[in-house]
């Protein structure tokens with residue numbers, strides 16, 4: 247399982263919580279989070295750094 251906050255693996259035995267995102271079409275998505283506070287990674291855009299050719 248990967249934590250949705252810090253994007254790190256949730257190790258076996260570590261407390262975690264789940265959050266279900268229902269989807270109107272098909273099964274919902276379950277995301278996992280560490281129960282303890284962890285470092286949230288900033289949301290990155292799919293675009294890379296702007297380069298000028």
Ligand SMILES: [Zn+2]
Pocket residue numbers: 249250251252253254279280284285
């Ligand atoms: Zn985490």
